[in-house]
Amino acid sequence: MSTLPGVGTRVLAAKVLDAVVHRGRSLKAELGKVLPQLPDPRDRALLEAMCFGALRQRARYDAALQLWLQKPLGDKDGELRALLLTGFAQIDAMGLPPHAALSVTVEAARALGRPHQAGMVNALLRRAQREGFPTADPAAAWPAWRRKKINLEWGDHAAAIFEASAHAAPLWLRVNRLQGTRDEYDARLHDAAIACAADDALPDALRIDSPVAVTALPGFAEGAASVQDGSAQQVADALSPAPGARVLDACAAPGGKAAHLLERDPALRLLALDVDPRRLNRVRETLARTGGVAEFRAVDAADVQAWWDGEPFDAVLLDAPCTATGIVRRQPDVLLHRTPEDLTSLIALQSRLLDSVWRVVRPGGVLVYATCSILKDENEFQVEAFLKRTPDARAEPLHAGYGHAAGPGRQRLPGERGMDGFFYARMLKLG
Ligand SMILES: C[S@@+](CC[C@H](N)C(=O)[O-])C[C@H]1O[C@@H](n2cnc3c(N)ncnc32)[C@H](O)[C@@H]1O
Structure with a gap:
């Protein structure tokens, strides 16, 4: 040896x-x-x-x-x-x-x-x-069927998508408002000789461009900051529940977005669901670290009868399972494993989840549908089909700070402003 x-x-x-x-x-x-x-x-x-x-x-x-x-x-x-x-x-x-x-x-x-x-x-x-x-060509790492789809759907942006997906992401932090301001945490990083940058459009975010172990981040174990990409942090803005609102996070694990919502407003009454009990435990751990309080249920969110007590929600987040094509730089092996059949079954699951959780939104309430995919079948086409079959749903416009106009929603493409690829759509339930 x-x-x-x-x-x-x-x-x-x-x-x-x-x-x-x-x-x-x-x-x-x-x-x-x-x-x-x-x-x-x-x-x-x-x-x-x-x-x-x-x-x-x-x-x-x-x-x-x-x-x-x-x-x-x-x-x-x-x-x-x-x-x-x-x-x-x-x-x-x-x-x-x-x-x-x-x-x-x-x-x-x-x-x-x-x-x-x-x-x-x-x-x-x-x-x-x-x-x-x-x-x-970095596109050579992508399976032909996906490469074709991305070229077709994103045309002039496709080359930049493949290129960005071949490079490491910066480390995005979300500063916990319950423990201090972003400026205060910026100063703590400065004292620890860790350089970071703020993005004006993301009020809780700091970006670190050189690799740092999370254990080296001041107060990390106590929940002063969490790792969360900038584009994932925008989900809380897209949902922006009213103070103290009743919120459903239908696919909550590992809990980044639930934690963010509760850091912004600890008075929210948040129910976190996930079909995978082990992953749901990670939401419990995340909230224990960051100081959030929620209710938890390990259930299939689409099986509404199994978990809903009949009290409608003011705001519902459906951060749906997807192909993860927007975060290939973080999960490079998704290029090797996912098949066209996986896409078909994910699309069916997303649409089943959309129809089901829509039932629990109160009239006048909102649902945000989000994915870390860049495929239109999972995003704008999915939401267009939902709006077509759901007469009491109306898409609410999101501003250009969420990315490219994409049917009823917005699409951030990987690497833009240093962020992951992400899709957002916000739907209002008519009264
Ligand atoms: C994109 S992840 C959610 C990320 C999470 N919102 C966050 O910010 O940390 C999708 C989650 O959906 C869960 N999931 C998949 N099918 C589900 C279902 N039918 N009901 C509830 N959760 C489901 C998966 O276990 C996975 O944890």
Whole structure:
């Protein structure tokens, strides 16, 4: 066994990537299995950075392997191929100095039982370091059916969508109003030597452009700030419930938007639903940390009879399950796993949820439908169809600060103003 520090982390990263890229596994689930094996948080951060970097820049790294290998690697070389991707990510996406990346990755090839291929790994990594990578269209990382859809639906914006989806997102924070102002938290970050920027249109947000561990954020454990993308923070603005309103968060886990609404108005009477009991527990944890009080039910929100006591809601948030095509930079493996059939069943689920939770909105109340998708079938077409079959629903306009006009709603595209892709539509129930 090698004594070079960091070899074990590279080996684990290669195993994770092999499972995700070649065997259809979820990145989150695979990371969940291996991260606990690394006691040092720096090793955990390194492993995550290698996996995310390799997945986000897969189009360029795959192009390099295709160009530089005389003979493609075989089916049995999955782990080695994954190790090469992690090596490329260290040199390129993470910008590690060669002395920190090369020999340890070559050593990892030996530790993976591939001593006969260690020379090849060394040669390829040196070439990458010397020559850089061939240019490749980031769209190549997207499955053809989705690429086609995005080109068709977003035309001139498509190239920017693919490009933004291949790069790491900034770290967006939501400052907890219950614990102080944004300016006060800005000053705490400044004291901790963490540079951040405010966005005038997002009253609770601060943006950090260089990677920082959340544990380094002042007061994080006590709920002074939370991680939440700018576009997700705009959902609270789109809903803007009246003080003390009765609010339903129909798909609440892990609880970012529920927490935000309660930080703005702790007097809200909020019911948080999620079909997944384990995920609903995460909402409980989120609110325990940030100081919010709510009721919880682990149920299918569409099964209204099972959970509704008959008292209508002033405001309903339906942050619906979706393809996550707006947050590929955060979940790069969604490009590898989702099929056209998944899209069809998500569209059916979204429309079932819309029809069901509409029943519990009081006349004069509002429903905000939101997704982190950029596909029109899940967004503007979904809401257009809902409005057509729902005579007592009227779309309320949202201003251009929410993104591009998209039928009855607005669409933020990934990377715009540093944000994730997000769709918002606000519907009023006529009395
Ligand atoms: C986009 S996430 C919600 C994110 C959450 N609003 C937040 O801000 O943290 C969608 C959630 O919908 C839940 N979900 C899916 N189908 C559901 C259903 N039929 N009823 C209730 N929740 C459902 C999923 O378990 C998932 O937690």
